[in-house]
Amino acid sequence: MGNTANHLSLCVSQSSRKTRRERPYVSRPFWQYQYENHLNISTHMSSDSQIREISPRRLLPIMNVDILNVYRDCPFCLKLLFEPTSTLCGHTFCLLCMERFILTSERVLQCPICRDDLNYLRSSSSHLKTNAILHNLFRQQYEKEYEIRRIETENERKQIIKKRFIIGNTHQLLSCDYDYTRHEWTLFVKLNNDDQDDISQYIKQVTINLHPTFTPSQVILDKSPFCLTRIGWGVFTIYFTIEFHPQWKKSDFRTSWFLSFANTGNQKRIEIEFQKPTDDINNDEMS
Template sequence: MSCHSQRSIQTHCPICLNIITKAIQLPCSHVLCDKCISTLKKLEHKDYILLELTGDNDSLDLTSCCPMCRYEFPLSEARHNPEYDEKIRATIGEEAFAQEVEEMRQEQTELEQHNVLVVGNVYKKIATDSRNSNKWTFFVKMLNANVEDYVKRVDILLHPTFRPSRISRTRAPFKIVRLGWGTFTIVCTVYFHDKWGMAPKRFEHRLSFSGCGSFAEYPLEFKARRDEDLGSMSGGVSQSASPQ
């Protein structure tokens, strides 16, 4: 049974206790901030992280429970309520609301400076008469930011039975979609924009046909280089350990 609508405006998230700047309203009428509802999805559904990275999460029929009343609901029904945002803004005042937004922006900036590169694949079994019944998407993404702000090119090396077996992606999304019958190790080299002063990095990813796929996270620290430093950057490729 759904909870009754709240009589007063809920200005703070009941989970993190921060001022809500983007209200996500649940079918039971409880309201959470967008960061906490995102965390809830990822904690309860490991595949949600993988599919969210590739934009396929709408295809999942996942349910969750409200952390306040335990009402079970489809995640697709947890939606942003812009009108509630405006009510919070009017209740706490423009200055306090703007300050909270600025603090969140600074927090996001810090996250982007210590970001995580994600390398992995999404998998789906398809109906076909061919033995190539495994559809997979290999991708390179950033966990907390837009990948195109950091990555300028990704070179991908596939099994030699694929034609072509060498692919280069020079713009986002950095991904490829293929059909196949077996797994193998994909090797990719990631090139970053010059302003970050970071040498290219090489990664290995073993295709996974289990569940929705798999991915590995690689923490990276990004610090913008001064213009005079860009000319002295090394062009070598650094090695990164492949996930076990």
């Protein structure tokens, strides 16, 4: 009986150790520090903010201030981190800087520090969350400077216009013979369906580069609707450049689209930021 009890106790002990080892890693701060109760800190929601608040009085980091000064600046804007958001690879950036980085990265999205894959942020960029611990730590340690950064960020957001464009093609099968198949397709660039603005207010022209077998192989669309219809037998990648009106002071946007002959076609959405013209900003301030 005694041996059985000892064996059972040993199994339970081993099971407990195994459970502790396999517990998932919850937090990954960008420097080593500890605070009371191992993250079991009482939290509350601020009435004027959506950021999850942690009482600075309960936050007890054990760290060197010099280390904090090393990590305090955003790698993008080189200013004090405001609304810091952390990636899975452990690097931290300003929330606004990260949003812009996601919008301006055309293809593979990689961390600018370690080149880790960040493509998971494309589908969740609108749900980026502020690191509440760092937010409160910076706000407490750099109170005046953090308030200046808050005002700067609010002013920047007021000057930004975000527009969602749709790029894709429609498709129709014209004939399907054994020796010859013909498809009619229309490439298009347009604003999101629920956007009432005129696309020609933003886009000056679109330069489309087709397969060399088409004549002409380069087509320039200088007025809306920005669409091009052709008839062909196969799919290929279309490269094109979107040029914006000078008032937006925005560089050309280069992208590509692989033709889709599946059913009626396909499309993708891209979001582009525009800086409000100076006149519009002045009008907003006066109002």
